[in-house]
Amino acid sequence: MENIAKLIGDDLQRLEESIDKLLTTRVSFIREVVHHIIKSGGKRIRPILVILSAKMSGCADYRHIPYAAIVEFIHTATLLHDDVVDNAKTRRGSPTANTLWGNEPSVLVGDFLFSKSFDLMVSDQNSAVLAVMSRVTTALAEGEIMELLKTSDVETTEDDYYEIIANKTAVLLSAACEVGAILGGVDQDKRKALNRFGYHFGMAFQLTDDVLDYVSKGTTLGKDAGSDLKEGKITLPLIHALKSATPEERTVVTDSINKPRMTQKDYRKILNMIKRRGGIEYTVQASKNHAEQAMSFLNAFPPSPYRDAMTGLAQYVTKRET
């Protein structure tokens, strides 16, 4: 990540300025809420993908910067709404907006960010970008709803899981890359390649996220380990473990998940079962496979420092600890 900061430092600086500049509103409280979440140390993965993709695609000016900011706005809107849906208390180690101000502003400021993003894109009149982004925000909502419907459902299959994470996560990272390709003006093949890179990168990203939720230290991730399971989110480590679980092990999982509040002891039991049944390694491997697939699509582009940075990102994504 430090190399990337060096390679596109100027763009990243402009990104932060653009985030501040584009966030015009007559309601200063909106800026306060957005500022709280958007300046809380997010990794800017999505804007970085826009920037690297645009530069790798030959974008020589800074037309991609506002779009990098917009992609981060849309991501931020989903975070605000997710935290309401998940009733999350902390994110990145800080209290969530819903904890500080209640659910209402989180819902409405999320709405503002969605609308503002479209408003900004419509003003720029790039219909190809608009088409990509409007399709994607619809898929994001569908993915979140699919996930909600599968809450605490121990019958969730690997296919269900992949459909959920494709829609709730991978499509936005895929769109970030595709938008960069469009702004850079590359041909359809290269555009498609960047779309696929972003998709597989996004899958690898979410798979790693779901591993980290089980194995990371609370302080590293900025939230408690096991949050997903405690919220009833059935992710691949558990889905895989359940495939070979004994009826007794399965009962422990079902009973714990159906309790109004899972105890730490229940969580430990399930975590040990997941580890015993290879759920962590399986998911780590799945993440690595997607990262490999992602990298293979970069061959559509000639070598460049930007391509190297994209490769580096795809390698980093499976190894990250936060």
Added chain:
Amino acid sequence: MENIAKLIGDDLQRLEESIDKLLTTRVSFIREVVHHIIKSGGKRIRPILVILSAKMSGCADYRHIPYAAIVEFIHTATLLHDDVVDNAKTRRGSPTANTLWGNEPSVLVGDFLFSKSFDLMVSDQNSAVLAVMSRVTTALAEGEIMELLKTSDVETTEDDYYEIIANKTAVLLSAACEVGAILGGVDQDKRKALNRFGYHFGMAFQLTDDVLDYVSKGTTLGKDAGSDLKEGKITLPLIHALKSATPEERTVVTDSINKPRMTQKDYRKILNMIKRRGGIEYTVQASKNHAEQAMSFLNAFPPSPYRDAMTGLAQYVTKRET
């Protein structure tokens, strides 16, 4: 309203078909939630404005129908989110989506409707319509947030109130009319006139809504009378009454509003004070003034059954009981 049903019956039929047809999603639960709220007997005021404006502007085909549906989708999205923000239990006499399924689906299905609306508009590639609609959804969110920030604030001024209702309500009705004008292909003056008609119509509409919340029978409105006040919404009847209220009357209002739950006795006291101080008549008159202003903008158009229907709507809006 019966005359309008006769005049544009064919369009209204197509509108309902379009609502069903455009609501494509891979998640059938989304259709269920949207269906619950969108088929619950809404008056279709916004789609009717799109249709009448388009026809008055010379639209001879049915290109306005999908847009009429989209405007209703956006309105429905705001209702879903409003009911979460207001913690509303019933709407139009039925349980709200958040009562039936919880806050989470209401937030996410609202997001889906917003995104889907943009997705549909982007596919149609009418950049003038897109510009109007993306500006408006941003204003809607701002209006809702302004209202939230003024919750239980007895210092709310008439100016504050007008700014809130302009953004949370009038701009969408204004946009509905302007979209009709754009699709009908009229000149800038006529387009502007329809924008202004919709704006003042929207102001009259919301002013009447805020009167009805105080004076209608619960069964007519589909929710309890006094809901606004009980939710801490300070609307014009109270704002006006407070201008001439005695310190004792003001204290009653402040104390009641600051209680965790306002009693029916408190509510009666405040309602009587509002009536005594002329808050109801004042707001009714303000609504009539806006309706008059709305009608004056129709003079930009030659006489037609559609223009008569628009005039009729503006007359109806101040007299309606639901």
